[in-house]
Amino acid sequence: MKNKTGKNFIGVSILIFFSKLLGFARDIVFASVFGTTILTDAFQVIFSFPSLLFSSIGMALSSVNIPDLTYFVKSRSREERNRYIASLYAQITIWGSLIALLGIIFAPALTQLIAPGLSGEVTGIATLLTRIMMPTLLFVSLTYLTTGVLQVHGYFMLSAVISIPFNLLIIGALLLRGADITILGYVTTAGWFLQFLIQIPVLVKEKYRFLGKIEFKNEKIINLYKNLLPILLGNSLLQLCLIIDRSFATHLSEGTTAALAFGSNLFITATSIFIVAMSTVVFPRLSEYCLQLDYERMRGMLAAVFKVLIFILLPYLLLVVAYNREIVALVYERGAFTSKSTAMTSLAFLLYSLAVVGYACQEIFNRVFYALKKFHIPMRASLLCLLINLLLDFLLFRRTGIAGISLSTSFCLLLYGVIMSFMVRQEIGSFVGREFLLFAGKLSVPAGAMLGVVYAGKCFSPGGPVYAFLLPLLLSAGAYLGAAWVMGLRKDLLLK
Known part of the structure; x- marks a missing residue:
């Protein structure tokens, strides 16, 4: 990697840290207002879709688009680049709007699918929340698509801070309206739209134009659609496992879904500061190396990346094992979030944190295969692990509750990391040499x-x-x- 890559990683990590710190503040205020109640269960399981599944769709769009846009920027004219991007944005807007409309119409059935264990008056609230959150599919897709464009042009810093206004908006709604779950749903949806709007000035600065004929037969866009599902399934194992976990938890005692959500959010917030920052910075360069068929530099990059991640994530894991309850109490325990809430959430936080190695492998190894345009390899491994997670949740959720549900996800992520490490070795050779092992020993x-x-x-x-x-x-x-x-x-x- 060039020195610029290291500087970008440090800068993006710092900005993501502050963004995540504000996300912590949002979760703290939310936990203080709502605690671990049945209403919190409904909100957490319903808004798992925009926060997890829809975000995964957006990241998949961005992951497919970055290599294609890199090709247009490096090898084609600005006019060709603009025609490609204009058609892509127009089609995503059309399809996103249609799917959102269908989701609003069939919200009752969708609610039963997402949260099968909810009943009574809470079901009506959950159905309303489902209708409110459906437009976020469009907004999230446009947000991540635009973030990918910014990353191709080197605007890593801006793409790292777009969640700051989003978090401020939600915190403001919680402080002003308290436990008004409906208003919070509307504000969350509006917040995603705001994240898209913030990035538009950069598109204007880079002279992107969005007027003209929509090219439905554009070869690059057709290939994007073909690869979208494999990327979504391959790059969303953790997110899909969390959605399955929360759906099973709706059959358990009040607060279980909320505890799983708070525990997993804390885990993802703490670790993604570095994992996502690293994958964000290295992916454009991986795409460049793949165009040059320079596998030696790819191996060197992966070795350097995992050295940094191991150095950072090892102490995180040790401290979580030692102080999981104290960390959760410090972050969440106030207001409606009681010591009982802390006990449930700290168990989920501890066991989800065991997935940290698999999470890092998901974000980094998948980027290698996406740069190589071999999208089906991560998908197959992810589908296998997803089925295992579904089976384990079904067998364990009533007997072991939070422990079984969260531990099954960690096991599946670890299995995924093992599988993908072998697949990467087959494609580009091993990056784990004597120097890497010596570093790990030290x-x-x-x-x-x-x-x-x-x-x-x-x-x-x-x-x-x-x-x-x-x-x-x-x-x-x-x-x-x-x-x-x-x-x-x-x-x-x-x-x-």
Whole structure:
């Protein structure tokens, strides 16, 4: 990787961190207002679609479009580029609007499919929320499609911060209207539209034009539609597993769906700061290397990427194992979110966090195959793991509740990571060489230093949130970074 890639990763990571921090604030306010009630269950399971499934559709559109647009930008004229983009936007608008309209018409049946365990008055509220959220399919698709265009042109920073106004809008609605779930639904849908509008000035700056004939027979767009479903299924394993988890949880006691949602949101928010930032920055360069058939540089890039991710995610996992309950209490426990809510959510948070390796593999390895335009390989692996998750949830949800549901998703993500690592090796060769293994071995020293501080804090702290949790947390992080510095790991983490 060039030095610019490393700088982009750092910059995008910082901006995503602040965006996610605001997302934390949104979740904190939401949890304080609604807690883990049946109404929260209804909202969380219904809005899993725009937040998880629809976002996955949008990311799939962006993933297919980035290599194609890169081709037009590098090899074709601006007029050809504009015709391609204008037709793509027009068709996405048409199809998104039609699907949203059908969703509004058939909302009662769709609600029963999404949330089969809800009943009584809550079903009516859930049906209304389903109708409110259906237009977000169009807005989310346009948002992610535009984000991909911005990334091709190097606007990584703007694409990383578009969720800030979205989160501010929801926080404002929660503070002003309190537990008005209907208003919150409308505001959430409007927030997605706002994320699209924010990006339009860059399209104007890059001289994109959207007027002209809609080319329904454009070869690139036809191929995009053909590859959309494979990418959606291949790149959405975690998101689809979470939707299945929450649907099964509607059959369990009140608050179970909400606890799963809060726990998974906390896991994804904390880890995606780095995982998504890394995949966002490297994908355009992967596409460029694939056009050049430069597999050696691809292997070098993957080795560097996973060194950074392992260095960051290993201490995250150790701290979650040690302090999952304290973290959830610090983030959520206030207002309607009680100690009982904390107990349920911390279990979900801990077990979902075990999926972190598989989540990283999903985001990074899939980008390799999308750059290679081999979309069916991730899809097949994802379908296998998705079926396993469905079976495990069915067998475990009544017997083991939150533990069985969340652990089945982590197992399936880990299995997916193992499968995809073998598939990547077959395509471009192994990026796990002696240098990579040596780096992984050296990490045992900083990890040991961190665990020593955590153990000492658990055994000898005088009690209270500062001494029992926050102080050991800071000291253990310092021990990890200090030991890594002494071991000379800094030079292994430089992205070039």
